[in-house]
Amino acid sequence: MKAVITAIAHNVPDNVVDNHWFEDKIDTNDEWIRTRTGIVERHFASEGGVTDILVPAVERALAQRGITAMDLDLIILCTVTPDRIFPSSAAILQRKIGALNAWGFDLAGACSGFLYGLVTGAKMVESGSVKRVLVCGGDKMSAILNMEDRTTAVLFGDGGGCVILEAGESDDYGVVDSILRMDGNGEQFLYQKAGGSLNPPTIETVTNREHFVYQEGQTVFKSAVKGMADVSYELMERNKLTADDVAWLIPHQANLRIIDATAARMGLSKDKVMVNIDRYGNTTAGTIPICLSELYAQGKLNKGDNLVLASFGAGYTWGAVLVRWSLEKKQ
Ligand code: UT7
Numbered sequence: 001m002k003a004v005i006t007a008i009a010h011n012v013p014d015n016v017v018d019n020h021w022f023e024d025k026i027d028t029n030d031e032w033i034r035t036r037t038g039i040v041e042r043h044f045a046s047e048g049g050v051t052d053i054l055v056p057a058v059e060r061a062l063a064q065r066g067i068t069a070m071d072l073d074l075i076i077l078c079t080v081t082p083d084r085i086f087p088s089s090a091a092i093l094q095r096k097i098g099a100l101n102a103w104g105f106d107l108a109g110a111c112s113g114f115l116y117g118l119v120t121g122a123k124m125v126e127s128g129s130v131k132r133v134l135v136c137g138g139d140k141m142s143a144i145l146n147m148e149d150r151t152t153a154v155l156f157g158d159g160g161g162c163v164i165l166e167a168g169e170s171d172d173y174g175v176v177d178s179i180l181r182m183d184g185n186g187e188q189f190l191y192q193k194a195g196g197s198l199n200p201p202t203i204e205t206v207t208n209r210e211h212f213v214y215q216e217g218q219t220v221f222k223s224a225v226k227g228m229a230d231v232s233y234e235l236m237e238r239n240k241l242t243a244d245d246v247a248w249l250i251p252h253q254a255n256l257r258i259i260d261a262t263a264a265r266m267g268l269s270k271d272k273v274m275v276n277i278d279r280y281g282n283t284t285a286g287t288i289p290i291c292l293s294e295l296y297a298q299g300k301l302n303k304g305d306n307l308v309l310a311s312f313g314a315g316y317t318w319g320a321v322l323v324r325w326s327l328e329k330k331q
Contacts, residue, residue: 002174003122003133003165004326009060010161010293011053012280013045019154026150033154038256042157042281044142049083051093053286054138054160057293058097061134061162069097072164073130075104076121078113078137078285079160080314081144082106085196093136102134110190111252111313113137113285115180115321118309121165122175136162139284144192146212155254156213157281161289173304173326177239179231179319186223186316189216224258224312228320229265232310235320236266243267247305247325248295252312253277253287262310284313299330 018041019030033039045053054077062069077090084092090104109116114137121133138160147153168174193214194205205211228251236246249268251259256277263273274291283290288309295301305325312318 001126002168002171002176003125004168004174005163005323006166006327007061007065007164008161008289008293008296009057009064010159010286010290011057011060012043012159012290013053015044015046016041017044022150022154026148026153028150028154037155038275038277039154039281040278043159045140045158049089050079050081050138050140050160051083051089051096053140053158054093054136054162055096057138057160057162058093058134058136061164065164067132069099070101072099072102072132072134074121074124074133075099075102076107076117076133076135077104078107078109078117078135079139080108080110080113080284081139081141099134109285109313109317110315111254111282111284111287112180112311112315112317112319114288115178115309115311115319116317118163118175118321119178119180125165125167131166133165134162135165136160137285137289139286141213141282141284144212146209148209149212151217152213152215155282157283159280159283159290160286161293163289163292168326173324176322176324177235178321179235181227181231181318183316186220186314189219190214190314221255221258223316224254225261227316227318228252228258228310228312229262231318231320232262232308233265235308235322239322241306245306246272246308247302248272248274248307250274250288250291250295250307250309252310253280253291254282254312258312266308296327296330301325301327302329303327
């Protein structure tokens with residue numbers, strides 16, 4: 001018995017910020033951002049935390065499935081921008097949606113958070129210990145962006161999505177296979193310098209702007225190109241899939257050039273690659289569920305489609321997951 005996705009939805013804040021918005025604030029321009037990343041605009045929340053971004057997505061997913069929040073057994077909330085360090089944002093979300101029968105936890109897998117959460121949730125269903133799992137992936141990156149740093153401010157956005165996982169009726173569909181990796185040597189190239197137990201907040205950490213994203217872009221770029229492409233290719237090989245057998249690559253949206261390199265390694269044409277980085281930027285744990293939700297809503301997913309979900313991010317964390325789509329095409 002495999003775990004299948006029985007509902008999928010996403011949400012982004014209303015406030016849209018295009019590349020030109022940055023031009024009078026930092027030394028950057030629309031042309032650089034478009035050509036180096038593929039980003040045209042992103043959404044920045046005007047208020048609220050990551051759970052406020054996720055609540056509308058969860059409500060849509062529950063309505064789609066025709067169940068209430070009380071029917072959920074477990075909430076896995078994947079994020080690096082929790083509402084608070086504690087309690088978990090899973091607990092805060094549980095209260096907001098009224099899922100009082102569910103336990104849950106936060107999962108800090110950065111850009112690979114949703115894939116880590118999807119696989120963990122699927123295994124929980126497959127073990128028989130829970131019936132319905134809500135897996136959310138989302139981030140409010142604007143909360144940890146230094147708007148004076150042109151090397152990071154333009155890259156990220158706010159948004160998220162969720163899936164409901166349940167036991168499938170046959171082994172033909174669902175979360176079929178996964179390869180998940182981590183290399184803690186990547187910490188130094190992409191991290192938040194202060195705010196945790198190692199460097200608690202002080203006047204100095206705030207003055208030195210150490211509570212924001214720090215990234216050595218080129219170093220991360222090189223590792224991402226190799227990591228995401230290698231693992232996606234390995235997943236195809238292991239499951240004896242040719243490019244023809246793959247309906248969609250649904251990659252993490254950090255940089256269009258990383259996405260193109262992964263697709264090329266898999267031998268996939270561009271029409272099989274989901275890209276929405278132009279509209280949302282990098283929403284960290286949000287990118288993959290937003291992509292999946294948009295594809296489904298657009299009626300582009302057919303029952304039985306092989307989907308390769310792939311990611312690379314801070315940690316380093318990376319991975320690829322093979323999902324055989326279980327819902328009928330949305331009309
Ligand atoms: O999702 C988590 C994982 N993260 C990633 O996968 C991100 C991986 N990295 C990247 O996507 C890319 O490295 C970036 C988009 C961050 C940067 O692109 P790049 O092609 O690697 O540029 P670069 O860092 O080599 O910088 C090239 C030049 C530099 O100027 P000089 O030294 O050549 O004069 C930068 O200072 O571009 C400059 N630059 C900018 N110029 C205008 C950096 N940021 C900007 C900017 N606007 N926003």
